[in-house]
Amino acid sequence: MTFSLVARCDQTGMFGVAISSSSPAVASRCSFARAGVGAVASQNVTDPSLGPLALDAMESGMSAWEAVEEVKQRSRFIEYRQLLAVDRDGNAAVYSGPNSLGIWAQTSGENVAAGGNLLANDGVPHAIVDAFIGSSGHLGDRLIASLxxxxxxxxxxxxxxxxxxxxxxxxxxxxxxxxxxxxQECPIELLVSAWKVYKPQLNAYVKRALDPRAAPSFGVPGDE
Structure with a gap:
């Protein structure tokens, strides 16, 4: 019911996850990322505990592949899960259990991994990875283009x-x-619309959090 990618920007070290599904609120259950550590997607009969577990493993020094293997060893019902991970060195790993739903597929490349289940065809993850590798610019733009x-x-x-x-x-x-x-519309296009609004303000929100004295104006009525 889901297709996704996890990725690292080799220019900035930023990590990201992008995901879409027929299920409600898929990103709230399946997307995990930690600055300086990596990004993980846990999907297909989802167990949200697998995301933090994989990130903890990578933070301890494991590669993406080692972290996925660690999760496989420590988790129950792993045969029902799909797990995607990318680490701080750009290594990417994907596991799809044999009980993944419908047509499922996975692929990975440097700095990116993609996977999905109940897909229209098994070429979807390959198209996602090809789009990411062939793109440039801000990681958010690349994730959305890949999705x-x-x-x-x-x-x-x-x-x-x-x-x-x-x-x-x-x-x-x-x-x-x-x-x-x-x-009932296309959630990916609604995500695109939200990103177009948020992207120009991203850095300002970070500055406001770190030091409001140096932050740009809020741009709301009454703000000077």
Missing amino acids: RAGLAAGGEAGPLHSAGMKLVDQVSWPVVDLRCDWT
């Missing part, structure tokens, strides 16, 4: 209803956490 490429390649077998994107960079909180939790 769109997955949709154009067929996406999920059924209609999509939710989507999200999470980015982390140098601070302890996500610098971007945008979601469309339910819609």
Whole structure:
């Protein structure tokens, strides 16, 4: 019911996850990232505990592949899960259990991994990774372009209803956490609209958190 990618920007070290599904609020259950550590997507009959577990393993020094293997050893019902991870060195790993739903597929490249289940066809993750590798610019733009490429390649077998994107960079909180939790429209395009609004303000929100004295004006009535 889901297709996603996890990725690292080799220019900035920023990590991100982008995901879409026919299920509601998919990003709230499946997207995990930690600045300086990595990004993880846990999906397919989702166990949200796998995301923090994989990030903890990578923070302890494990590679993405080692972290995925650690999660496989420590988790129950792993045969039902899909797990995607990318680490601080750009290593990417994907595991899909044999009980993944419908047509499922996975692929990875340097700084990126993609996977999905209940897909329209098994070429969707390859289209996502190809789009990411062939792109440049801000990681958020690259994630959304890759998600769109997955949709154009067929996406999920059924209609999509939710989507999200999470980015982390140098601070302890996500610098971007945008979601469309339910819609009858295309959630990916609604995510695109939210990103167009948020992207120009991203750095200002970080500055306000770190030092409000040096922050740009808020741009609201009464602000001077």
